[in-house]
């Protein structure tokens with residue numbers, strides 16, 4: 277439904293987007309995740325035809341955005357970072373105007389506007405001036421104008437930025453409802469956003485794609501070994517050597533100490549489940565087992581390890597180029 281091939285965008289000497297390629301399947305929600313300045317907005321502006329690319333190719337809804345821009349644009353809805361509202365126009369009038377310029381047939385406009393206002397839950401503010409709306413409502417009116425002509429593709433630039441937690445949950449829900457009948461790319465610099473909403477994630481940093489995968493796979497792929505979090509009441513004794521003797525355990529590190537209770541991070545060989553043996557060792561030693569749980573790498577950790585220049589805990593003595601680790605794990 278969307279195919280981006282070797283796309284680059286330079287602003288003078290600044291390379292904002294540097295040779296990126298990815299695909300989005302029909303009905304999918306793709307998360308475009310990266311820190312501020314990564315090139316998300318630039319990519320979206322290129323895909324929606326607002327700015328030309330410097331190099332590369334992109335197909336949106338079956339049309340080449342550079343060779344058939346009108347056809348591609350007709351099938352695309354775009355929510356920019358700041359929704360393009362007219363402050364002195366009422367919500368209804370604004371949507372009427374958008375419906376006209378997007379070519380919604382005159383006889384269908386009223387009904388279409390009503391449907392979209394219900395869907396985005398703005399039917400209670402139809403008469404209000406756009407300039408007087410709260411941030412949450414402005415964002416929803418922005419979403420309403422993006423879906424008004426029922427486009428195949430939706431491109432949403434940080435749709436939940438600046439919203440309060442309740443509005444964020446509502447907006448996520450709305451986006452999920454829109455998937456299926458629409459193919460969606462949404463950008464965010466907030467990590468939980470992609471695991472909550474998206475089936476696949478493209479992580480970009482400094483204009484380059486550093487990983488493409490599902491949120492779950494990214495987590496699993498970047499986990500070098502399994503780590504357990506174990507909290508023990510060993511009555512003052514040091515449990516670490518006993519834990520270290522459990523078969524399969526490769527490392528035990530003290531994480532926290534509070535009165536009698538000590539927490540450890542226990543690494544084990546990949547694919548080896550040491551939980552039963554850890555529990556047995558602790559209980560057989562007469563200690564209290566207070567907690568035992570796997571520590572999964574959070575998307576936050578993944579993001580950091582993919583997008584910071586230093587490779588965390590390098591396997592070699594720092595000779596490896598910093599880019600090597602992300603590049604290896606970044607194939608689509």
Ligand SMILES: Nc1ncnc2c1ncn2[C@@H]1O[C@H](COP(=O)(O)OP(=O)(O)O)[C@@H](O)[C@H]1O
Nearest residue numbers: 287290292310311312313314315316317318319
């Ligand atoms: N109109 C512009 N002129 C020059 N540089 C720009 C322009 N727009 C964006 N940039 C630069 O391009 C890079 C990517 O920006 P942007 O696409 O807005 O990133 P993001 O949306 O991921 O925060 C940044 O370094 C930014 O400063």
Ligand SMILES: [Mg+2]
Nearest residue numbers: 316317318357
């Ligand atoms: Mg941006």
